[in-house]
Amino acid sequence: MKSKKSAIWASIAVLLVASIVLAACGGGATPTTAPEEAGGETVAALPQGQELANAYAGMYKGTVVTMSGPFTDQDEVVFNDSIKPFEDKTGIDIQYTGSKEFEANINIRLDGGDRPDIVDYPQPGLLKYAVEKGYAIDMNKLINPDWIKQNYSEAWQELAMMTGPDGEIVAGIWARANGKSFVFYPKKAFDAAGYVVPTTWDEMMALTQEIADDGDTPWCIGIESGAATGWTMTDWIEDVLLRVTSPENYDAWVAGELKFNSPEVNRALDYIEAIWFNDAYVYGGRKAIPTINFGDAPKPMFEDPPKCWFNRQGNFITTFFPEEAVPGVDYSFYYFPPIDEEYGKPVLGAGDIYAVFNDRPEVRAVIQYFSTGESLKVWIESGGAISAHNDADLNWYVDPVTRGVAETIRNATTFRFDGSDMMPGAVGAGTFWKYMTDYVSGTITRQEALDAIDASWPR
Numbered sequence: 001m002k003s004k005k006s007a008i009w010a011s012i013a014v015l016l017v018a019s020i021v022l023a024a025c026g027g028g029a030t031p032t033t034a035p036e037e038a039g040g041e042t043v044a045a046l047p048q049g050q051e052l053a054n055a056y057a058g059m060y061k062g063t064v065v066t067m068s069g070p071f072t073d074q075d076e077v078v079f080n081d082s083i084k085p086f087e088d089k090t091g092i093d094i095q096y097t098g099s100k101e102f103e104a105n106i107n108i109r110l111d112g113g114d115r116p117d118i119v120d121y122p123q124p125g126l127l128k129y130a131v132e133k134g135y136a137i138d139m140n141k142l143i144n145p146d147w148i149k150q151n152y153s154e155a156w157q158e159l160a161m162m163t164g165p166d167g168e169i170v171a172g173i174w175a176r177a178n179g180k181s182f183v184f185y186p187k188k189a190f191d192a193a194g195y196v197v198p199t200t201w202d203e204m205m206a207l208t209q210e211i212a213d214d215g216d217t218p219w220c221i222g223i224e225s226g227a228a229t230g231w232t233m234t235d236w237i238e239d240v241l242l243r244v245t246s247p248e249n250y251d252a253w254v255a256g257e258l259k260f261n262s263p264e265v266n267r268a269l270d271y272i273e274a275i276w277f278n279d280a281y282v283y284g285g286r287k288a289i290p291t292i293n294f295g296d297a298p299k300p301m302f303e304d305p306p307k308c309w310f311n312r313q314g315n316f317i318t319t320f321f322p323e324e325a326v327p328g329v330d331y332s333f334y335y336f337p338p339i340d341e342e343y344g345k346p347v348l349g350a351g352d353i354y355a356v357f358n359d360r361p362e363v364r365a366v367i368q369y370f371s372t373g374e375s376l377k378v379w380i381e382s383g384g385a386i387s388a389h390n391d392a393d394l395n396w397y398v399d400p401v402t403r404g405v406a407e408t409i410r411n412a413t414t415f416r417f418d419g420s421d422m423m424p425g426a427v428g429a430g431t432f433w434k435y436m437t438d439y440v441s442g443t444i445t446r447q448e449a450l451d452a453i454d455a456s457w458p459r
Helices: 002-018 050-056 073-090 102-111 124-132 145-151 154-160 187-192 201-213 231-244 247-254 263-276 286-291 315-320 361-370 373-382 400-410 425-441 446-456
Strands: 036-038 041-043 064-069 093-098 118-121 161-164 167-170 173-179 182-185 217-219 308-313 332-335 346-356 414-417
Touching: 036 050, 041 050, 050 073, 050 361, 064 102, 064 361, 073 093, 073 315, 073 361, 073 373, 102 124, 102 425, 118 124, 118 361, 124 161, 124 346, 124 425, 154 161, 154 173, 154 346, 173 315, 173 361, 173 373, 182 315, 201 217, 201 263, 231 247, 231 263, 231 308, 231 346, 231 414, 231 425, 247 263, 247 414, 263 446, 286 425, 308 315, 315 400, 332 400, 346 361, 361 373, 425 446
Parallel strands: 064 093, 064 118, 217 308, 346 414
Antiparallel strands: 036 041, 118 346, 161 167, 173 346, 182 308, 182 332
16 A cells, blocks of 8 residues: 555656646547537537537536635635636536635535535645545546546546545546645845845755845734635645655654654754744744735735745745736745755645535536636746646746746656645644644643644544
8 A cells, every 4th residue: 555655655756747738629438428418409528528529619607616625715716717727618506615614614514415507625634534524526427537637647547536425436536736845035125135045944944044034024924814724834844744754654644643743743843943033034923924914924025125035835825926026036945955865855735625515517617617627727937836737838838927936846856746635634723733833832741742643644
């Protein structure tokens, strides 16, 4: 089992590169159903399925498909912009409801029978609960299985496989993907100050001290995110853990086989504390970290002069930057540096997986649409998103920063999916977030936090 898991993780470094390479859309897939009639004319199925063809023929005009997920604020705006062309062409109204309390409430809604047609999960571990309960519908019943195999790499397909009451199913389809091992900085001001991009951890820490000595605050950090408060800290732990121990130990940790209160995790936290708990290094000091929203954290970088200089975050964070900020001019990024040479240049990443809970023709049409790169084209062109689809066109990536992110992923020696997103939901989207927040706030010690997370792991 472990060798299979390692193979998946080894191949996933390739998948995000493949996801931005133009592939033929269609090409050889077999229709899932016979052609249907629209206005007396036959509507031939598209590679994704009959229902998508019917939708473009206007057969579902006036219908509503409900969708729930974590997109709020600017993310919700960009998402709605990205689906508008489909809505205009088909007349289907995709009603998306975003919530900062999504992770805390979605299982309650599902258990109570209040099930949206489609749910966007940023944490596969949280979706597993719905699959185990038998709520989620097998994608092979909704989308042409040949299309899924054609438009997703094997690694993404494996990550979507989960076990329900009747056996293994394709629990969802992947949409937006992102890399997380990046440090964003205000390039124009950075260059003017004469600073040099660090390539090692020691160089980054030396630059951190240099900025502090210059009377400025090096790091912009915030972990507030409603019910999901704390996830920014878990990302840091995952990223640093990949730099101080082996990929195999990382996998064991995600699986619950390596304890949180282990030497490996503690070593990662030593490196993090050296930055987070030094008030001279963090905007507002340690006490401010739990109160600053993750999307607001980088905003002081764009003041004149910058109030802080570095924000370690996924490439999606650029959607929270000022609209007038020009990528490659006003801001850029550097790779979150390695620590131990033997572990190379690891990259941490994640993605959104869409699951379906109600089976109607218009719902099938929408989920078939989401299985295409076209569904993310507007988002890709606006920056802050990387498609997990093989049919996404490289020319859509007009933002040089996002293109650079893809290059960084291409050169990764190790790629791992966000650990907390893969853990059981009660831990990854629960105790891990909570106790890391308490630890950063200073209400509990590091050992108390790690022991509490270990004790919460499902037996």
